[in-house]
Amino acid sequence: MALAVQLLWPDSGKHPPADKPYCAYALGICLVFFLLRPLIFLGRAETLARLREKDLFTAAAFLLLALLDIGTAKATVLPTLFFPTPDRVLSVLAEDFRYLIIDCLGSSAKLLLAGFFSGALAGLATGIFIGFSKNAAYWLNPLIKFLGPIPPTAWIPIVLVAFPTTWTGAVFLIALSVWFPTSVMTSSGILNVQNAYFEVSSTLGARRVYQVFMVGIPAAMPLIFTGLFSGACASFLTLMTAEMIGVKNGIGWYIHWQRQMLSYANVYAGLIVIAITFYSLITLFFRVRDRVLVWQKGMIKW
Amino acid sequence: MTQESQAPPEAGGPASPAAGPAAGGGAPPAGAGPPIPAAGAGAGSGAIEIRGASKSFPHPDGSEVPALSRVNLSVGAGEFITLIGPSGCGKSTLLRLIAGLERATSGSLFLDGRPIEGPGAERGLVFQNPYLFPWLNIHGNVAFGIKARRRWREEKGLVGQYLELVGLGRFGKVFPHHLSGGMAQRASLARALINRPLVLLLDEPLGALDAFTRMNMQDEILRIREEKRVTMIMVTHDVDEAIYLSDRIVVMTAGPGRVETVIPVPFARPRARNIPDFLRLRGKILEILNFAGRLEEPAYQI
Structure with missing residues (x-):
């Protein structure tokens, strides 16, 4: 239909044709x-x-x-x-495909992945330290509570001068936005592990370090994934902002640029690319989570 | 193995019964026969010696709450002991002291002459809640002790063997939340036994099971003990279970927890649950427990 x-309804002729x-x-x-x-x-x-x-x-x-x-x-x-025809949006997608996907999306992906993984690793490390060491909790908790809630994008003025390139600065910002929820969730996940699991493992001959990695972290995995998920969402936001403000490349920058040129068809095309990309990333994330947390879901058939 | 010569069960009756007020009333049938043949003279390890062990916990208001007061008890190698008594009598605390999960406030505990200073693989522990690690399948759970002791390469063959021992040979790949209560408890039994502990501590392991599963599991535990020759110390609320399983029953009373009396169970195995002797012993234990309870009651009577 x-x-x-x-096909049948003739164009009004007011739009530039694709x-x-x-x-x-x-x-x-x-x-x-x-x-x-x-x-x-x-x-x-x-x-x-x-x-x-x-x-x-x-x-x-x-x-x-x-x-x-x-x-x-x-x-x-x-x-x-502001409302180009679907035809025009699709034509941007088709004709600008190489530029949109390879240049813009590729650049965004590099930035996002670098930031996400460094932030996730830092968050895990911080969370594990806080979860297992009273000393670390004493010194790091106030830091997290005080600095964590600052929206990463608020750091932009400082980051722009503190980092040699805008790219490293953007990586830092994205890492920061992932680091905060990940470390909070990891530490609270570990602190919430039932003590009985540690007791059982110690009567089975497990030493401290073994308990950290084989009991504490696996038991905290559900919450760690919650943290990583909020981190991922925050990182998308930070990525877009960073690209629109500092980094002169990427899909967020593309949208910003096209808006300034008033070519809204390209803006919509960019939005569609972002939607598809982030949807796929989140889907992938949940696939990984389901794989890791298969013990929790009760879906394994036997 | 040390020279500390424990009174083996064969030595005729409780050679070193509980100190403290040995309740005058209930003199146990003296000259009880050998409860079980201990596992050969050489295998005399797995003996527990408790000397004047007390334990108190800090109360929020700053005072100390005594949980256990000057407990003396010797458990011979290969003996089956049950700890029975009202809640708050410190039987679980005593078990945790032996497991090394708590340190005695005063007094000392020994395993084969060596002081107990912390949890160790030679003292296995099974809780009422199986506490299987939910992120590991049954195979992984049973293998935990081997891996924790860094003996995986040498001993991985044991996993299948111990799964078979508890009748879970087909369930290695299953995750804990798929198991029934009885099966989960078997798995936790296998997990504790795979370290081949000298002493197996059982904290109401069957408390959460229905009556039929419970009786099956009692037989299972006896069968495993026959096969593995391990000293067993079990906490239970169930007088029948205590009589059915143990060589000696340690009756404890509350406020603060102490050993009231130690009653040998002279019946040969397999035991019938409905013979007059069984019922008579049952009545006697209930009487002791009642009597012990009534000490505190007059305040409410009149």
Whole structure:
């Protein structure tokens, strides 16, 4: 139906046309996919059934797309500057693909991963120290409580002068935003481990260091993952801000730049790329978590 | 192995019974036969000697709350002892002292002549709650002691063996939350036994199980003891269980916890639960417990 709207309703002519009718292409591909779906999943009834459950939602999504199409390209009730046609957004995605994905996204990914992993490692180390050593708790806890709640982006003025390059500064900011929730959750996870587990392990001949790594940390894993998750969300935020303010590259910077150029089609394209990327990262994160915490979920079949 | 010659169970009756007020009333049937043949003369390790052990805990208001007062007790190698008494009589505390999880405020405890100064793999401990490590499967749980003692390469073959011993051979890959209470308790038994402890301390290990599982497990414990020849000290609330299992029953009373009397159980194994002697002994123990309880009661009567 969305395809029909796209093809049959003539454009109002108020929007600059895209080079090719990408929206029609995309809708056509979707239509073909849905028509052929029973054939594609012929041998996999389970997958098909799972997809079928989502049909209503998919239909609603296409309806929304059609409405958007009507609102922009067809009837043009929305301001043309800020609401480009789906066609144009898709055309940016298709034509700027290399630049968007390889240059911008690649640069963002490097920054994000460097920051996330250094922050996560630092957070784990801090959390473990605080969890197991009274001395560390005494000295580090006030530091965390005092410095942690400062939004990492508030450090930007200092970071810009303190670090040799904006890139290292941005890595530091992202690391900081991951470090805080990770260390808090790790230490509280370890402090909340039932003492009985340590007692049992000590009667089984485990020494202190062995207990730290084989009892304390695994038992704290659920909370550690909670911390890493909040850290990941905070790191996305910091990444975007850092790119828009200091780092002259990356997907966040792209959006900022295109907004200044008033090419909102590119802004939307950037947003779509971000949505897909972060969605995938979070999904991956939960996959890893489910793998590690398989003992907790009770899903293992035997 | 040391020269500390403990009174072996064969030496006729409790050679070194509890000091303190040996309740005048209940003189145990003297000249009790040998409870069980100890595991050969050479294997006389696993004897526990408790001399004047007291334990008090700090109360929030700054005072000390006595939990255990001047307990003397000798447990021969390979003997099965149960500690029975009302709650608050310090039986669990006594067990924790032997396990090394608590230090005695005064007095001392010895294992084969060596003072007990902390937890160790030669004294296994099983709690009422199995406290299986939820992040390890059953195999991993049972293997924990071997790995903690850095003996994995030499002893990994034992894991399967001990899983078989407790009848969980097929459940190695299962995570603890899938096990029933009885199975979990077997697994924790295997986990404690795989270190081949000289003494196995059981803190109401069957307290949380239903009556049938409980009786099965009692037989299981006896079978394992036959096979492994390990000294067992068990805390229980259940008089029947105490009589069914043990060579001697240590009756404790509260306020502060102390040993009231030590009663040998002269019956040969396997024991029947319904013979008159059994019931008579049962009545006597209940009487002692009651009598001990009534000491504090008059305040409420009249």
